[in-house]
Amino acid sequence: MQKRWPDITTSVSGITAEDWNAFRAKADRDKIKYKAALEQAISDLAVAARRGDAIAWQPAKIAPSRPIRIHDDIRKLINALNHEFGFQQNVIVATAIHRWLSS
Numbered sequence: 001m002q003k004r005w006p007d008i009t010t011s012v013s014g015i016t017a018e019d020w021n022a023f024r025a026k027a028d029r030d031k032i033k034y035k036a037a038l039e040q041a042i043s044d045l046a047v048a049a050r051r052g053d054a055i056a057w058q059p060a061k062i063a064p065s066r067p068i069r070i071h072d073d074i075r076k077l078i079n080a081l082n083h084e085f086g087f088q089q090n091v092i093v094a095t096a097i098h099r100w101l102s103s
Contacts, residue, residue: 005072006071006072006073007035007069008069008072009069010067010068010070010075010089011065011066011067011068012065012068012090012093013063013066014061014094015061015066016061016063019097020097022101023037023038023097023100026101035069035070037100038068038096039071039074040100041097042070042074042077042092042096043074043077045081046077046081048099049085050084055095056095056098057091058094058097058098059094060088060090060091061094078092
């Protein structure tokens, strides 16, 4: 088990540097920690998808893997979304980021 349990580190590929940079810039502008912003974006996506909202799922792009730190409950939520909607972790995270950027 990791030292900072229940926070875990996982990696996500297929999200461009431009998308990550825009996400971090908005989190900085909104004075929200990066981890909290990412967790909120994923949680908001889950609510919207389960409610039946039209979701513009973002395809994975050619981009290197990046580590992310999230609470284990958010990892479980990503896994549940994968099971419910058939999209991989990178598509779920990319979609959450894009939706959060447009909010």
